[in-house]
Amino acid sequence: MEANRTNTGEEEANCLIPKGGPIYISNLISPLTSVPEFQNSVLRQLQELDAELDSHQLAESEDICYHTRSRKGHAVENASTSIEPSNGCPGTDLDGAATDRKNGSKKQKRRRMNDRHIEDTYIKKVDKLAKIKQKQDEDKATAKLHALNAISKISEGSIPSSDKIERMKSLRFTSSSGKAKSADVKEHIPVLYPETILCVEVYHNIRKWSKVQEFLVLGRQTLTELKDKICCLTDQVMQTAGRYDPSGYFLIEDIFFNDLRDPCAIDYSEPIFDWLRNSPDDAMRKWESIITGELQQKQRSVLGSVTPSRLPHFKAADMHKTRFCEFRFQLGARYLYCHQGDCKHTIVIRDMRSIHPDDVQNRAAYPIMIFQLKPRVQKCSVCKITRASKVTLDDKWARENPCYFCDYCYSLLHSKDESLYDEFSVFDYLHE
Numbered sequence: 001m002e003a004n005r006t007n008t009g010e011e012e013a014n015c016l017i018p019k020g021g022p023i024y025i026s027n028l029i030s031p032l033t034s035v036p037e038f039q040n041s042v043l044r045q046l047q048e049l050d051a052e053l054d055s056h057q058l059a060e061s062e063d064i065c066y067h068t069r070s071r072k073g074h075a076v077e078n079a080s081t082s083i084e085p086s087n088g089c090p091g092t093d094l095d096g097a098a099t100d101r102k103n104g105s106k107k108q109k110r111r112r113m114n115d116r117h118i119e120d121t122y123i124k125k126v127d128k129l130a131k132i133k134q135k136q137d138e139d140k141a142t143a144k145l146h147a148l149n150a151i152s153k154i155s156e157g158s159i160p161s162s163d164k165i166e167r168m169k170s171l172r173f174t175s176s177s178g179k180a181k182s183a184d185v186k187e188h189i190p191v192l193y194p195e196t197i198l199c200v201e202v203y204h205n206i207r208k209w210s211k212v213q214e215f216l217v218l219g220r221q222t223l224t225e226l227k228d229k230i231c232c233l234t235d236q237v238m239q240t241a242g243r244y245d246p247s248g249y250f251l252i253e254d255i256f257f258n259d260l261r262d263p264c265a266i267d268y269s270e271p272i273f274d275w276l277r278n279s280p281d282d283a284m285r286k287w288e289s290i291i292t293g294e295l296q297q298k299q300r301s302v303l304g305s306v307t308p309s310r311l312p313h314f315k316a317a318d319m320h321k322t323r324f325c326e327f328r329f330q331l332g333a334r335y336l337y338c339h340q341g342d343c344k345h346t347i348v349i350r351d352m353r354s355i356h357p358d359d360v361q362n363r364a365a366y367p368i369m370i371f372q373l374k375p376r377v378q379k380c381s382v383c384k385i386t387r388a389s390k391v392t393l394d395d396k397w398a399r400e401n402p403c404y405f406c407d408y409c410y411s412l413l414h415s416k417d418e419s420l421y422d423e424f425s426v427f428d429y430l431h432e
Contacts, residue, residue, distance in 0.1 A: 029332040032253075035196045035219040035325035038352050043194075189363040191355060195219060198324055199351035200367075202230055205343050214350075214371035216359075219325040221366060223250055223257050227319065227337070229367050234343040237402050240427055241393055248339035250319065250347070252329055254312035257319040268338060269316045276314065287311050378429065380406035382413075388429045395424040404429060 196219035204210040217226055227248060238244045246262040249269055256269035276283050329335070329349055337345040360368060378388045381404045388404035395403055397413055405413075414426075 029330050032328050032330055033352075034328045035198075035352070038196060039194055039354075042354055187364050191218070191361050191363050192220065193355075195355040196325070197353055197355050197359065198349055199353075199370075200226060201348045201350050202337070203346040203348070204373075205232065205234065205345050208346060210373065211371070212373040213369060215367040215369055217324060217367045218355075218363060220323055220363075222320055222323050224259060224261065224320040226367050227259060227339075229369065230337065230345070231372075232339070232343060232345070234340045237391065237393070238340050241425055245340050248319075248337070251336040251338070252327060253335075254314050255327060256314065256316045257322055258316060259319045261320050267316070269314075273314065273316070276311075280311075284311055378404055380404055380409050382406075382409040391427050391429040393425040393427075395426075396421070398424075 198217045198219060200215045200217050201211050202213040202215075204212050213230065215226060215229060227250070235244065245266070246259065247265040247268055248259045250257040256272070258267050258269055259265060260267065331349055331352060334346050334348055337347050360366070380386050380388050381398070381400055383406060386406035386408070389407050390405045390410050392398055392401075392403050392405065394401060410426075
């Protein structure tokens with residue numbers, strides 16, 4: 001029942017996505033930006049590139065016209081020389097032929113020199129374009145293989161080459177695959193242009209370093225559309241126990257985006273605002289302990305000193321009324337997604353780009369999941385050997401909450417005939 005699974009059912013179909021993708025660099029965080037700022041920047045760069053291409057084309061056309069005029073001038077000069085001798089007096093045909101041969105050889109030398117100069121110029125341009133193309137191919141190859149380099153180095157020598165190839169084929173990354181799983185959507189809503197695609201990563205609630213899902217989200221989509229796509233085991237457990245809470249929030253920069261669509265939903269940010277108002281000193285100390293973490297220490301080692309940060313002025317907004325293009329964020333920064341009371345996930349907006357013709361052009365298909373952690377068998381939390389068959393909640397003698405048991409370990413702690421205690425909930429754990 002591991003939540004982070006790849007759904008291979010018939011209701012999902014492959015959809016094409018452009019090759020390439022963000023190259024992950026640890027601790028690389030962009031300045032504050034937004035979708036409108038990105039679109040304006042792209043438009044400005046395209047206009048500058050268009051102007052640069054126009055100037056190059058104009059310069060090349062002038063160069064061609066100049067060489068054409070010079071060749072015509074040489075032809076006219078040769079014709080006049082052949083008609084009139086160089087001393088101005090009528091000469092014999094033999095003298096005229098000798099003069100023509102002498103002048104013709106000079107003209108041919110100059111013409112060959114001009115042709116060689118033109119040829120050298122174009123060869124240099126071709127070589128320059130070839131180097132640019134080679135650099136682009138190298139960048140594409142690097143982007144295609146960067147996510148697999150670590151795996152290939154670790155497994156090199158221990159895995160046969162054929163098995164290694166098959167294992168790499170089964171992996172799906174943004175930068176190495178041209179297809180992604182998309183739900184079978186019957187309705188078609190055309191994408192409005194200009195549109196921007198964000199790449200959003202979701203990490204495990206306990207294994208904070210483990211990425212469990214990755215989505216392509218449109219800039220015009222709301223935050224609730226992404227929240228409804230995030231799959232977590234805690235949601236399933238709480239729903240089975242009859243304690244499902246539809247509340248939740250995203251904390252991005254200094255804004256709490258609360259999910260208040262359900263009438264029973266709770267505003268998770270309200271107790272936090274009360275604490276900020278009633279205990280400003282404790283809040284400041286907590287904030288200082290956060291900003292003096294690992295990343296801050298690395299910045300100090302690089303920059304020498306870091307300006308102390310003030311406590312942000314936090315705000316609250318409705319998640320279902322906010323689109324990704326309506327707030328500012330940092331690419332690569334770690335933000336928070338909280339649901340079911342205290343189940344917290346790190347989310348990272350890894351990349352932002354303009355939509356490509358190879359992207360899915362149906363707005364109803366987004367968010368598109370392009371990565372999901374492979375399923376793994378949930379073993380018994382006690383013996384760590386046998387598959388789990390039961391899961392308990394609020395078990396005071398259990399090591400974890402929820403805790404997974406095989407039949408044998410469960411019977412040792414909880415008697416089959418007469419339970420030692422009953423202040424817990426137990427459910428059958430079914431593997432998908």
